[in-house]
Every structure is written in structure tokens, then in C-alpha cells.
Amino acid sequence: MLKKIWFIFALCPLFLLGQKTNENQLNIEFIHKVDSQILTLDTAKYFNALGQPFFITKFKYYISQIELINEKGKKTESHEVFLINEEEPASKKISISKVKDGEYSQIQFILGVDSLRNCSGAQSGALDPIHAMFWTWNSGYIFLKLEGKSTESSATGNIFEYHIGGYKEPSNCIQTIHFNLKSPLIFSKKSSQNLTIQVNVAELLKHPVVIDFKTMPSVTDTKNAKLISTNYSDMFSIQ
């Protein structure tokens, strides 16, 4: 009996120690915009680089493999996958726990889902195909969906839809987004840090590939998706 009590006492400091390193947390908020305006689904009218008017009805994407990097190049990695969906405000605020103590001057993440997870069978959580972010005829996750309407669109119902995905070459749309932080994120002793990432949907439609709703109202295959995916990186910014 005595031995057992000693054993429990002996475990206590270990337990506390474990907790300490686990409690650093990074909170990231994604703010969706169309140029200077905050994104509003369905009702707000926007114009693309060609002056074509449009409304946005859907905007959702996967963020994964978030990494914080310190001056020495050491990393804290998260293997969690997040589905950010404009329709669900709560999904735009994500948290990574178990950030190791340290000073991080860089952050990077993948827009999309890593190749292994694209071919590992049935999955759950953010990757549950129930979220309609999975191609059923050509297996793999849709990394980003942007849908809307434009009177200039040549598609039925004046819709446009851009479903970006593909993890295999030559149509690999997985892209790493990387930032050098102006002021480093410092974590020590159960600290929690916040980061705001701006996501400008307008950039997805204009640089380097200008999307014309008339000639390209619908992209739902990997080849053209690759083309649009080159527009990803300009979309994100950190103030």
C-alpha cells in the first residue's frame, strides 16, 4: 500500500512537467476579404480584374501541416487538418496546442491536404468526405472551393465554380504558404499567442492567371485546377 502511494507521488512532478510543455497554444484567425471589403456571401457584389461583376456563394478550403520555425530552423509541427469554411464562422478560428517553448520568426502551412492523406482510404473529422470536399470519380481531396454567380458567366444559371485539388504530378495543387513574421511569436510557460491571417479572395481570381467568368466559368478537374492554384500564394497575408 505504502509503495503505491509513493508511486503516485513520484508520478506527480512528471505529470506537471508534461502539462507545462503541452499548454502553449497558437490561435489563428482567418479573415476573408475581397480586396478591401470583408467577404459577405450571396449579397455583396464584387468586380474581378476584368470588371465582371460577381457574387460569392461558397468559399472553403483546407489548411494543414502548420509549422512554426525558429531562428535556428527548428520547428513545431501540427499534423492536424483544418477545414475553413466561410459559412461556418467558428471554423475560421483554429488553434494549435503543444507548441514548444521558443521564439518563432516564421510560419508556414499547406493549402490543401498532403499526398499521403489523399490516398489512405476512409478518413474522419475534417477529412470526412461528408464535407463534400472529396472527388468521388478521381480520388483525392478538393483543397479549395470557390463558387458564385456572375452575369458574365457562360455556364448554366450564370454560376461559376472553381474546385481546386490534385495531389499527383503534373497536376499537383498542394502549395506551401510561407511567411517571415515581422515580430516573432514567443512561447514560454503556458503562453497563448494570436495570429491573424488575411485571405483575399480577389487574388485567387487575378494573379498571375486572370480568371474570365465568360471563358472559364467552371473548373472541376485537376488540369485546370493546377492553373488556378498558381494564384493561391498571393491570397494570404499577415499584417
Added chain:
Amino acid sequence: MRKIFGFIFGISLLLSFVASNENPYFKISKKDVKLNLPKEFPAPLYNFKENPITLAGFELGRKLFYDEILSRDSSVSCHTCHQRIAAFAHIDHALSHGIDAKIGTRNVPALQNLIWRDAFMWDGGINHLEVQAINPITSKIEMDETLANVIRKLQVNEEYKFLFKKAFQDTVINSQRMLKAIAQFTSLMISSNSRYDKYMRGEDTFSIQEKNGLTLFRQKCASCHREPLFTDNSYRDNGILLDTSLKDLGRGKITQLAIDNYKFKVPSLRNAEMTYPYMHDGRYRKLYDVVKHYANHNSHSASVDSAVIKIGTISDNEKVDLVAFLLTLTDKKFLYDKRFSNPNFK
């Protein structure tokens, strides 16, 4: 004496009640879901570590496979187009009909030896056995249902609540579990007991005609229809002319490379006797027609695979011998395997 009979009768009645209460379907025991890999086959590609087959998981998969609940209006199940007696192909249907009698664009492939497949569908668009079932469930012309709605229906169904809990030990019902259960069922569909297999194992004999057929098969067909699975898992243009109403690009639609246009997966020939009609669009009704196609080089498309050109001539006698050999690939043990029967019929 009468008392003893009465006692025995009572006990057996009680036992049958207990047994049927535990399992209302065809009695499957643990040993029925044991993975017995044929010695002659290569190592399977499916990773069972991520989804080990259990009795309860297999039974759940079996129930799902035969249940129309997966379709929008409860009219279509997997079994509607994948019939056991046809090695889970759709017997006598060139193209299949799905929901609202809509007609598909391709011939239903047999379901057998799936754990040796690296990709699924005629064009190989599906990269994993577990995600395969999402396609027919959500296809507008097959079951036309959303995954979200299927899961909602299962979550409120008392029988499924019971079966999921039995298979996964807790009350969560999600698409991952549903898909893994279906994969447990389909992964055990192993055909390795045809007369060909028995002949190879020295348990059966071949007629002279069948032996000739095997020799010819090895000379002319086996480079693509590689033994013992009778496919090399590749995609090839077998030279049939494009059906201009279907305009099916095949593999090219998946890779979006022009060189892959009109290529289709090399199908296994196991149980070919029962999987008629043949080719990706079911254009040939008889095995003899298929053999004739490969012999008739003048009728081939310009983009035909070089392996088909190498076949050369096949005499009429040789055609008959080849068909005789193909019939030895029928695996009655598999076709009548009760483990894969409809659980709703006792």
C-alpha cells in the same frame, strides 16, 4: 421416452431462439472472416492493419452492401448491380440501370480479388478500396444520395445503431466506419478455387482442349491478363472502336493525358463465364466474340496497344480452345459462397 423427446425439442427450440437472437442472418462465425490468402497469390495491396476484419465489421458491411438505404429513394443497393452469381458483376447487362432507371456508361466490373487492385473503376480513378463506395452512392445515375444523408439515415436506424456499436464498440456512426465496414466485406471476396487453380495445385486435371487453351493463353493473352490474378493492373487500348454515343475517354479522363485516351483497366478474367457481356461498354455478349475481336486485327482502332498487335492470328480451333480454357476460371466455391449472400434472406 416422450418426456425425453419433449426435453430435447424444448432445448433445441431454445437454442435456435438464442442463436437467431444473436444473429438473425446466415450464421457466420469468426473462422468465416479469417483472411486466408491463397499461397499462389502475391502479397495483397490492401492494408489490413488500418482495418482488420472482424466478425461484426464484416456483418455490418454485408448488411450495408445489400441495403437500399444507401440510395436517395431506397431503390438501389450495391447488390442491385453487383450480383453474387455473376462474381458481383451485373449479369446480362451491357450498361447498368441505376436510380430512376437511368442508364450508366460502362459495364459493371466484377468484385473479386479487390485487395490486389491498386486502383478501381475501368479508368482507375479511385485510389483506395475504402473510398470506392462513395462513388456509386453519390453518383447521379446510380444511387444519387449524399454521404451526409446516408449517415443521418443510419444514425437513426435501430438495427444499424446495434450493428455499428457491435463492430466499433461505441455509438459513433460516421462515413469512415461505414466505408471501412463495406471494405471488410468486399476485401474477403477472394476467388482462388476455380478448376484452373486446382489444376495448378495438382488437385484437378485438364482436358487436352483446356491444356491447349492454357498454352495458347500464355502465348497470346497472359502478358496483360497475368496469372494468377489474370490482370497486370495496367490500362490499355484493346483496339475496340470508339462508341460515338458514349465517347468514353477512359483512363485519359483521369490522367488528362492524350496518350491515355481510350485506355481501360485490364480486367481479370476470373469467372468470365458469368460476367457477360464483355468490354468496358459490354459490347460483346460471348467469350467467343471477345477472342474473335483480338484475332481480327483489321477491325482494330489505330491507337491499339502493341500487345494486341503481337497476338497475331488465332485459328478457329484455337479460339475454341481458348474459350474452353477461360471456362476453367469459373470458381463455383466463390460464386456460391454463403458468406456473401443477402443477409435479409434466411
